[in-house]
Amino acid sequence: MAAKNMVMDVNEVPKLSKWIIFSIQHLFAMFGATILVPALTDLPPAVALVSSGAGTLAYLLITRGKIPAYLGSSFAFIYPVQMAMLSQESGIPGAMVGSFLAGLVYGVLALLIAAFGLNWLMKILPPVVVGPVIIVIGLGLAPTAVDMAMNYDGAYSGKHFTVALLTLAITLIGSLFFKGFFGLIPILIGIVGGYIISLFAGIVDTSGVSAAWNQIVSAGSVGEFFGAIFIVPDFVIPFVHYSPFDVLSWNIAAIMMPVAIVTIAEHIGDQMVLSKVAGRNFIKNPGLHRSILGDGVATIIASVLGGPPNTTYGENIGVLAITRVFSVFVIGGAAVFAILFGFIGIITELIASIPPAVMGGVSILLFGIIASSGLRMLIDNQVDLGDKRNLMVSSVILVIGIGGAMIKFDIGDVNIEIAGMALATIIGIVLNLILPGKESGFGNGNMFETDEEINNTEA
Template sequence: MKRLDMVMDVGDIPKKTKWLMLSLQHLFAMFGSTVLVPFLTGLSPSVALISSGSGTIAYLFITKGKIPAYLGSSFAFITPLIMAIGMTDAGVAGAMIGSFMAGLVYGTLALLIGAFGLDWLMRILPPIVVGPVIVVIGLGLAPTAIDMAMNVDGVYSGQHFSVAIVTLIVTIIGSLFFRGFFGLIPILIGIVIGYIYALIIGIVDTTAISESWNQIISASSAGEFFSAIFVMPEFVIPFVHYSPFAVFNWSIVAVMVPVALVTIAEHIGDQMVLSKVVGRNFIKEPGLHRSLLGDGVATLIASCLGGPPNTTYGENIGVLAITRIFSVFVIGGAAVLAILFGFIGIISDVIMSIPTPVMGGVSILLFGIIASSGLRMLIDNQVDLGNNRNLIVASVILVLGIGGALVKFTVFGVEFEIAGMALAAIIGVVLNLVLPDKEAGYGNGNMFETDQTTE
């Protein structure tokens, strides 16, 4: 049984001639967001790449190679990381302790789901809640995409916006009209053409590339050549660079750990989107407990290297939706490349030189696909938005989530906040539970029905 529009199934191994290009496409899709988090928080972008690739490989093993998901730096942890790094003299090391504890939250929830099943979770997450939350996940990222596409340090730039538009147009044309192998890599083609256009109009900074290249070609011995190619990232490893017991701080834990609830909600939404895109119920097989455990282990690995916490990436789900290539081997290839690129200086320099508007142009399409998947869930399940109860639940979720509402509270002198998608999801769940006629929220379909198959 295979979907009519599937190009490559989850367990399919691509031909060697195509494997590299397909994996590069996923690498480029996740790259902008993955390195943006360390830039904003003061962590190492190279370490972020390595921890991202390592976490993804661990995730694929834990989920038995059945979920084609890529994991990258989590935006939800940006503010907590900045706060944690500045809380004590331990700096990054102290923040990594908080990140490690947040990863343990995933493991705890995975154990609970494994022990008590999923029915209790599904009862509080009907399509009328899940669909709008997925829309929020996609549209909540819209300001980021637009800012990347047209602004330079918060100021509008028509020149930069033109780069984003060129990238977007090429990607759309490639998705609709390219055939054969080129039809499988529209995202990568869009990035390449956008990069070339940016070079032509002179907004690409190639200084770092030139310096690395000069060091390579001027190497007079094998040792110098090796040193010019490979660069050791700035790892922050427990028991090597610091003692976890010496830097442990409950205030940092209190700031970091609650954020795991935000990324867990995001994770569940991503798994539901993936289930719809791929045509399989990943919530049941290999199971949400396995995918959550994989996400948690990826964050634990990142915390032991000095990288930001990881989460499943909507950008790469967008690539899956466009290309219809669901192979975990392609995802694994992207993970290996991410690790390799974290050690190879000149390749990292080339990727780092990709202008922000190029990534912004691609993100406009990818983030929109996530939001559209939420609408599709409502349609597929025939949820009646003419019903006032359903209309109220969906409307409140959308406005709270996209509007950026937040709630702040203080516990033991530490201030916490629940904002955006997490707050919208919580309010949506509560409204669904307290309002009458709960059955209307399930619609006339099955939220996890993915029977779009043929003999």
């Protein structure tokens, strides 16, 4: 495979000036979603930034620097994290223990893939299942993007929606018409342009930035100066702030661990899409077992810091698809910036001052790219939706996932609830396994080779 119009290959090192700009663009692309998840789950946003960056660096290390993927807060875990925090009033420690267990699911799966190959997993998660699940993830995020773009304090705001649409327009124009260096940073240009428009519209709250700046300029000593610049995020660390054994329960495990099925399907979909976009087969080299292990380790890192579970980000894949800059050094730079920004108060306040309307405008494009990537997966793998079997599997996944269906049941004192994406994924897997004609679910253009071909490829 060869990526079309590649600007920078996976292992190319950019010049420092471009490196910084490219990395900041990825930081901005993931920032809205990564910060939104802790905002919805009452987790510390600064910790989410630090755990996101640390998880991404671990991922790049585990995958031997061969996959340009950024990891950020997972939307699939929003509701489970909320439920785990409420379970037996365990709070953040309960959610972190559940996240740790979910990360272990990744590790076990990675070991199984390394030991037994991919064929068994592909029978469970063929393109006809993974494609619609990715569409569900993208369309499931659509209300979030529209809400950020259109509403303010829970009510419709024409001013905010106008800012969002202008931000989206700048991003689209930059993607389609800008040339040279500026053509490589349309997302960043869109956010900066939207921010400037927001300043004129009077919807930017700069009080946090002003307060942080006043602390810096009023510092009377070197110690006070550095104390004003740097902050310590509100980490929640096991055996320091709590004992995991005090909050561990079957209920938390039942709430959090099944969601790993969804994020693993999302992960596989992201790897397939990223492979197509970058012109590399990351499933073969460095191997799906490494990328899944990296994802799991990133989630475990987040759990021991007090941040939300991590997953590979479709938003950043969207940036890669638009810019054609695939350098892992750019991704690593974004991870380092995320960690630094989590400790620098004024920068955190500056980024936090970006109005939701601006992030909503950009997210309309980026979240749409996620859904379109699922559709592209079906097309690239030539999955025939004229086949009634494939049509039924994909249709059920889409309606159950987007419609928000759920199943609740009790096992003793354990209350189990499987909803939305998790339920859609499980039902899709079951339908694919029990309906006749499973071969058609792989399509005619499946990128996954046999285990023998994969094993003959250098890892």
